[in-house]
Amino acid sequence: MNHYDLLRGLHILAIIAWMAGLLYLPRLFINHIANRDKPQVVEVLSGMERRLLRFIMNPAMIAAWLFGVGLIYSNVHDRFGWKFFYEPWFVVKMIGIVLITGYHHFLAVRFKKLQRGEDIGSEKFWRIANEIPAVIAIVMVIAVTSEMFTI
Template identity: 35%
Template structure:
């Protein structure tokens, strides 16, 4: 059962990160869009992607908890796992921040530039790299 949980956990992680990578990129295009219909089009795309991304996050969390409950107890004492969970909390916070930006863009009250969103687009990449290193290398 553990390997099934792990397989589906990885699937939902990939789904979550697909949205975390692409949503800020949509924000870049949204901020730069000038034609009249673009605002509504981007609002629809961003809202739909956010829903799918949220489903990925929920699946990641639920299956991750399932892995913790069904896995070896030694994992609960592993320092690398605690660090990973802290990064997952940070990613969840980033996910919530994306929602605030989505709302601000939808209400046309965002003061952020395309460059800002380009920079923020790198946050999940760096966090994913750290998570993968922690899970594979288990440095502590």
């Protein structure tokens, strides 16, 4: 196994962990909102939300970024040079990364508000918002794996 394959594998694993958190945290928010009148349930959900964000989502996001930068470096210096930067799939992926990272930070801010007892939206809002990372991921995977996004 060469270093590129190792980086790619670690990047994929980090993305899987990050996406799992991005899809699960809004579900915890829904349960938190639905049970806000039950202090014991809220306490358990708050702990789950905090641990998910702190011990899974944040490290996975950082790892995904670091391994992704490593892949870019490897592509530039060992494989293709700078030309892949102009490929439509790469542009779509970069836009997706910015959107997913922004969504991660949106969730982190909402978590802090929820911990302070502030309103973060309805269950319906979070059911809809929960689909955002999945849609972005679908677009990114299709862009990266499809020939229609290649010059």
